Amino acid sequence: MRTPGTLAVAGAIAIAGIGWTGCSSQAGETPDATASAERAAPSEVTVIGLDYAFGGPRALPPGPTSIAFENRGEVDHEMILVLLKQGVTLDQVLEGVAAGADPDEFTEGGAAILIVGPGQTADSRVQVDLLPGRTYALVCNLQDEPDAPPHTALGMVAALEISDQ
Numbered sequence: 001m002r003t004p005g006t007l008a009v010a011g012a013i014a015i016a017g018i019g020w021t022g023c024s025s026q027a028g029e030t031p032d033a034t035a036s037a038e039r040a041a042p043s044e045v046t047v048i049g050l051d052y053a054f055g056g057p058r059a060l061p062p063g064p065t066s067i068a069f070e071n072r073g074e075v076d077h078e079m080i081l082v083l084l085k086q087g088v089t090l091d092q093v094l095e096g097v098a099a100g101a102d103p104d105e106f107t108e109g110g111a112a113i114l115i116v117g118p119g120q121t122a123d124s125r126v127q128v129d130l131l132p133g134r135t136y137a138l139v140c141n142l143q144d145e146p147d148a149p150p151h152t153a154l155g156m157v158a159a160l161e162i163s164d165q
């Protein structure tokens with residue numbers, strides 16, 4: 001049995017480690033130091049958890065991004081952020097999984113996860129360098145009761161499309 005939560009955190013760190021090293025300024029650039037710092041700062045966005053759907057952006061520009069997760073629902077929600085393989089759509093994933101396929105067949109790299117109670121915002125944020133022209137999936141697999149359907153089955157899954165630039 002895999003432990004998605006643990007793997008997810010490691011994946012998030014690995015993703016964050018890519019593309020965040022371009023901050024060192026060159027000699028003679030002192031007057032532009034402030035501008036350089038602003039360029040290097042990640043975009044900040046907030047994904048909203050609802051009963052039972054994701055609110056917030058459906059499309060974002062590529063590049064370093066800091067994602068917060070705010071739960072405006074009345075039950076616990078999680079935000080799993082996972083990169084779909086090149087050319088794979090969320091509909092293909094959902095159809096494949098419904099037909100019994102392993103979700104991992106449609107994704108690559110690690111996943112990041114934040115879990116937060118009703119009415120709260122997660123203390124941590126997901127730091128990710130969003131890849132141009134790619135699609136990420138937002139997923140909540142939590143269940144309100146052990147035999148209740150996962151929130152994905154109730155509509156809590158969404159695509160996050162990243163523009164080419």
Ligand SMILES: [Cu+2]
Binds near residue numbers: 140141156
């Ligand atoms: Cu949920």
